[in-house]
Amino acid sequence: MTKVTLTVNGKAVSREVEQRTLLVQLLRDDPASGGLGLTGTHVGCDTSQCGACTVHVDGMAVKSCTMLAVEAEGAAVTTIEGMANADGSLSPLQQAFQDHHGLQCGFCTPGMVMTAAALLAENPTPSESAVRYYLEGNICRCTGYHGIVKAIMAASGQDMPAMAAE
Amino acid sequence: MQSFDFVRPSSVAEAVAALGAEDAQPLSGGQTLLPSMKQRLAAPAVLVSLSGIAEMQGLRREGDSLVIGGATTHATVARAARTDFPALAELAGNIGDPAVRNRGTIGGSLANNDPSACYPAAALATGATIVTDRRQIAADDFFQGLFTTALEEGEIVTAVRLPIPQRANYQKFIQPASRFALVGVFVASYAGGVRVAVTGASGDGVFRWTEAEAALSDRFAADAVTGLTVEAEGMIGDLHGTPAYRANLVRVLTGRAVAAAG
Known part of the structure; x- marks a missing residue:
């Protein structure tokens, strides 16, 4: 020990x-x-x-x-x-996951939020492709990633253009 | 994972001494070693961590070369080599995923010599010198086949010295599941000639494609290699690609690397 x-x-x-x-x-x-x-x-x-x-x-x-x-x-x-705010409420990034359907079963979500937070610390306004690229090591089997990417874009203060999920 | 003793020395000398113990193994970023230990493919009795050794960290410019400490992470190389050696920074920034790049190290990658790893291609194409605790090894002598290198038991890659090319590019064709290189080609052009190193393709690990080197040294243009062929014999064949497919990719990616290197 x-x-x-x-x-x-x-x-x-x-x-x-x-x-x-x-x-x-x-x-x-x-x-x-x-x-x-x-x-x-x-x-x-x-x-x-x-x-x-x-x-x-x-x-x-x-x-x-x-x-x-x-x-x-x-x-x-x-x-x-x-990651939550000091008063226990969700941080803007966590709230964005809830608002933009960034999770379904929620199993991958803690890792997704931590990776997204690391990305935004490095690059506060990433492009959509930069977000997708950064999530390479995080697997989600429910959402198809679209909601996750949207949530991260929203948390960075950017709108994701309306487009069909890939 | 089987149990082991753990030491975290703060100098290369202490690490070398600790590696004198029976079944001792160095632990760098652990992104290959720890999964291997979980699968019981490796079961060292002593793990000697290299993460606390300050002299093995970071990058510095030395004349026309870039010297990178063996325990420098891929993420650090991706950030810090951008000005001096952009092709290497780009290679480092495309290894694994962000979390893996924050732990995995250049020394660990070279010492492991995975046949699909990216760094061996950069080291071989630049004619790098692998610096260890006891000697300096030319990249041409260092890589000796699948997961095999010139390193002796307990020998540590403390640094890598890479001559900075005039022009260079690395093309990685990813295996869609593992994200390792199905084939990766590093082309490096120097005043004295061009070197081309290929990873991912051969069952013997990284190799130099000398025919392409001769053609490109003569004329550095993407179409200089279109007439060349690569033997399929000895190439890896699996569900992701036949030996002939990989052999063809070597030629195609070499052309792309030359085009991208300008």
Whole structure:
């Protein structure tokens, strides 16, 4: 076991973890078994393909199923639980997902929101193609992506031209 | 994933010492190694993290070369090489997806030598020098076939020195499921001649297409390679493309790379 100390959603935390514990396990596992109980981050494929487990590590989008918890020593991690406004209401990006039909079953949504937030931090007014390109590592099996792209465009203050879903 | 010991040294010297342990393996970005460990294709007894070694981070210009620390992520190269070596920045910015690029490193990619990885093509086409903790290896000697390199046990790629071409371009034809290169061609033009390296196509991993190099050194134009043929023998064949399809793609993408390099 190794002690790992990091910041999660602005709070300093310290836990004893196995060396092989993945960051997503540390985040999600029951507090009774040494985790943080933050189950908003989802595990979809567990093979770094689907992006459902995307979180921010020091501001950068990372697949938390493909990073060891011990590698997050000293890092600042943000999960979907850290995305809402201080009063608990949805952030503009989250609200845009709701308004523009950016989710159906919702399983991919935490990863989609985290990736979208990383994109908007890098590029506050991305083109539609830039949005689609940035979502390459996030898979959604419900929406056909159109609503997600629309939501991100709307959150960036841009209108997406009316067009048929591809 | 089987259990292992974990160390995170802060210098190359400490990392090399830690890698002296039995079944020790370096961990860079982990975007290949961790999935391999989950599948139990790899089960090192000790993982030596390279993420805390400051001397292996970042890019610097040295004369006509760009020197990139082995632990530099694809995302950093995509941002920081844009002015000095735009073709390399573009290659780095098209590896995997944004989250993978934030973790995966150039040293890890070269050391792994995946037959469909992008960086080996850039290293071979530029005649790069692979700098390790103990020596310097020419790219022509470094890549030795499928997942095989000149690296010895416990040897770390600390940096890569890439001579900056006058003109260069990388064309990646993506495999639609994995998004790795089904075929990728890097063309680099120097005062002394043109080098062409191909990834994704051959069962032996990255290789130089010397006929195209000769033709392009003579005349740097896309149609200089249209009359050439690439042997299908030895090319990878799978449900995404036959050996003949890949061989043809090598020629087509080389022409496109030359056109794009201007």
